[in-house]
Amino acid sequence: MQVCAAPPFAASHALSCDARWRPHDLLRLHRLSQFDGEPAWVRASFARAPYAVVRRALAADGFVAIGLRGTERSQRYGTWVHRDDIEIAVPPEALARRSPLAERNALPAFAALAALQRDTAGALAGFVWGPTGSVGFELATQTPTVTFSSDLDLLIRVPEELSRHMAIQLLDYLQATAQPASIRVDAQLETPAGGVALAEWAANKPRAMVRHARGPQLVTDPWAHAHDNA
Template sequence: MRVCAVAPFAPDDAAASADPRWQAHDILRLHRLEAFDNEPAWVRDAFSRAPFVVVRRAHVAPGFVAAGVRGVARNERYGTWARCDDIESVVKPEALLSASTRSADRRALPALVVLDALRRDSSSTLDAFAWGPTGSVGFELATFTPTVTSTSDLDLLIRTPNRFPCDEAQRLQAVLDSHAMRAGIRIDAQLETPAGGVALVEYASGKARVMARHASGPRLVADPWARVHAQAGL
């Protein structure tokens, strides 16, 4: 986030374990967005145009969710806080695989063409996971607000609650790279692991440690699934 509002709760009231109903990258429709001091001027216009926010990773207090507002410009990103009572509905990335834009012209944009190709590509192994688009593609499909451009990346979230072998990750990355090359755009896939969000390309590289994005902040981990396996006695 380029700018972030000061939390409307005491630090001692915040916890890393947020309400499980909302997860990072979920898109929430709000009937009200509370304003805070030093809010950028563009935020009210953006929210009136599309009353949606994207769940972000941060410590929160009960009754709140960490959220991000998207503006029109690439640098218009605002981290804020929404009250759970103001949430009308939630759309998860995996629910967007069956969604489509209302315009044929929009569907012809490279990022949306690639998403459609991945839906139909059985060689990608994505069908083995819950997965879906995030970023500009996810936002447009969820809100019907034109957000994708001809140069937009395709951002993906892949839920991997169980260990994902590195060799399988490498094969999946190769498939994504092939689609990206044909379309002339980037595909940025993130694995949602017990340790947080991990970039597929980084994990597939075989590094000894990878960066996991967590509510507590980014951290280097050797095994994003270690906690689950430890709890299971494996």
């Protein structure tokens, strides 16, 4: 279960997101402030790998909403970091060509990623993309995080409209790539309106659920209007 710290600023000051750090970027932090009600596992997890992922939430000036992960699937914690405590940011696309430690290559999620990396003429070739979730975290930190049952989560940047037909082709391609590894590839499209699940956009529903810093929204066209601070 994910829990979230109370913001260290008044709710009325949560008006925007700093565009320097985008959702799914991994941040290496100098330090992590402690908040009341913090789960017991957080300090050990941060000592093990001082990284957090940028999450979608409005923040006051100078703050970034982040998420921490523990060693268990249920260990997720949403909190806040001051921008002065951020050392570096690693976007998903910076991890698209990275490889895990040699002894980790055989894990299904890494095998599926390697198949995508080898296919330089495949359906992903025309996109800026990269791994997120446990795969992205391990590639960025070199800390064992992926398990035998881990899915491969991807972020695909789509600043221009993606047709439903192309979305279906892309979804079929990713599913075919994942099948030999017996895992699921969960891809999210990063659009001007926010994050949209590739599978949902390919399903040709009248409206798609968009994940935005202001909260989930149902839209007919994620490219119709560019939202600031998505």
